[in-house]
Amino acid sequence: MAHVLVTGGTGFLGSHTIAQLLTAGHTVTTTVRSLARRPDVERMLTVAGAPHTDGVSYLEADLTSDRGWDRAMAEADYVLHMASPFPGTRPAHEDEVIVPAREGTLRVLRAARDAGVKRTVLTSSFAAVGYGHERTGRTFDESDWTRTDGPGVSAYIKSKAVAERAAWDFVANERDGLELTVVNPVGIFGPVLGPDYSASIRIIHAMMTGGMRAAPPIWTNTVDVRDAADLHLRAMTAPQAAGQRYLALAGEPISFHQIATAVRARVGEAAAKAPTGSAPAWLLRLLATVSPALRETVPQLGVVRRASNAKARKELDWSPRSNEDAVVATAESLVRLGLLNG
Numbered sequence: 001m002a003h004v005l006v007t008g009g010t011g012f013l014g015s016h017t018i019a020q021l022l023t024a025g026h027t028v029t030t031t032v033r034s035l036a037r038r039p040d041v042e043r044m045l046t047v048a049g050a051p052h053t054d055g056v057s058y059l060e061a062d063l064t065s066d067r068g069w070d071r072a073m074a075e076a077d078y079v080l081h082m083a084s085p086f087p088g089t090r091p092a093h094e095d096e097v098i099v100p101a102r103e104g105t106l107r108v109l110r111a112a113r114d115a116g117v118k119r120t121v122l123t124s125s126f127a128a129v130g131y132g133h134e135r136t137g138r139t140f141d142e143s144d145w146t147r148t149d150g151p152g153v154s155a156y157i158k159s160k161a162v163a164e165r166a167a168w169d170f171v172a173n174e175r176d177g178l179e180l181t182v183v184n185p186v187g188i189f190g191p192v193l194g195p196d197y198s199a200s201i202r203i204i205h206a207m208m209t210g211g212m213r214a215a216p217p218i219w220t221n222t223v224d225v226r227d228a229a230d231l232h233l234r235a236m237t238a239p240q241a242a243g244q245r246y247l248a249l250a251g252e253p254i255s256f257h258q259i260a261t262a263v264r265a266r267v268g269e270a271a272a273k274a275p276t277g278s279a280p281a282w283l284l285r286l287l288a289t290v291s292p293a294l295r296e297t298v299p300q301l302g303v304v305r306r307a308s309n310a311k312a313r314k315e316l317d318w319s320p321r322s323n324e325d326a327v328v329a330t331a332e333s334l335v336r337l338g339l340l341n342g
């Protein structure tokens with residue numbers, strides 16, 4: 001059994017991953033921006049059904065500061081670097097997300113190198129793989145990179161591509177074999193564990209609370225958070241995963257309309273407000289001229305990005321849940337935890 005440092009224990013993926021590590025018998029240290037969040041993480045671990053939740057060590061560390069990282073690594077065999085800014089709205093300036101994502105990743109890697117950590121697994125994103133390209137019908141895989149100067153690349157998308165590039169460049173310049181593995185999840189869904197849920201969950205929340213009257217013509221890829229966490233655990237120890245990227249997705253893209261239909265069909269009354277109809281792209285483009293929030297979605301209208309999960313399936317024996325199971329699990333958890341009123 002190993003000692004694992006998980007950065008960003010308050011996060012959606014971070015908390016699920018700690019729960020799986022504990023279940024697998026590992027010991028865990030996690031970094032949080034403020035120790036005041038410790039009870040929130042403990043509650044989430046309890047909701048996840050994790051054993052030995054009182055055995056997790058908590059340390060303060062922020063991606064924007066050097067303070068705390070050396071101490072966080074002190075006993076770690078492995079590091080799962082999951083913390084990164086994931087804003088639900090457009091930042092005033094792109095550097096608000098790009099700088100912490102990139103500099104934080106480098107801080108973590110430097111500290112991991114100095115502490116002799118066996119392997120760091122970086123949570124990157126499909127945002128570092130499949131954006132900024134002209135429309136294409138091809139299927140993206142681990143050899144693809146987002147073009148950060150291409151069309152429709154938001155600050156968040158850029159932050160993930162820039163941070164992952166910086167990580168690979170850093171390890172390439174290290175002579176003594178600092179191991180890096182990268183997981184690139186698509187939109188993460190699945191059960192939330194508490195009220196501070198990730199920006200990706202807001203889509204389902206908006207559908208269920210009447211905040212999305214008609215489904216926009218947007219397609220997304222999904223992965224269940226439990227499968228994303230599971231892939232990180234596999235990437236952490238599999239010898240063949242050193243130096244590799246792995247896309248984490250359920251399968252084929254799913255439209256917002258299909259998500260709404262699945263949630264209505266399987267969650268019942270609590271999902272009665274989920275949209276039944278679709279909003280035409282021309283109307284959304286028109287509304288976007290007066291709505292900054294809608295403006296962010298315009299580049300995604302009608303774009304279908306296919307990607308392959310074959311590498312993770314083949315090399316790491318990974319077997320994810322379906323799109324429908326992932327989004328329905330989100331909806332059910334929002335109902336179960338009474339989070340539809342907030």
Ligand code: NAP
Pocket residue numbers: 007008009010011012013014032033034061062063064081082083084085086100123124125126160184185186187188189196197198199200
């Ligand atoms: P989340 O719930 O918003 O978690 C983000 C985590 O990063 C939180 O623990 C947050 O801490 C931490 N963080 C943000 N800025 C920080 C800073 N300056 N210093 C230290 N910690 C900071 O989102 P998530 O979905 O779990 O995301 C986890 C990882 O998966 C991220 O790297 C994200 O880019 C990636 N990812 C997510 C998705 C998705 O659809 N959710 C898809 C692909 C990749 P606080 O709680 O203190 O804010």
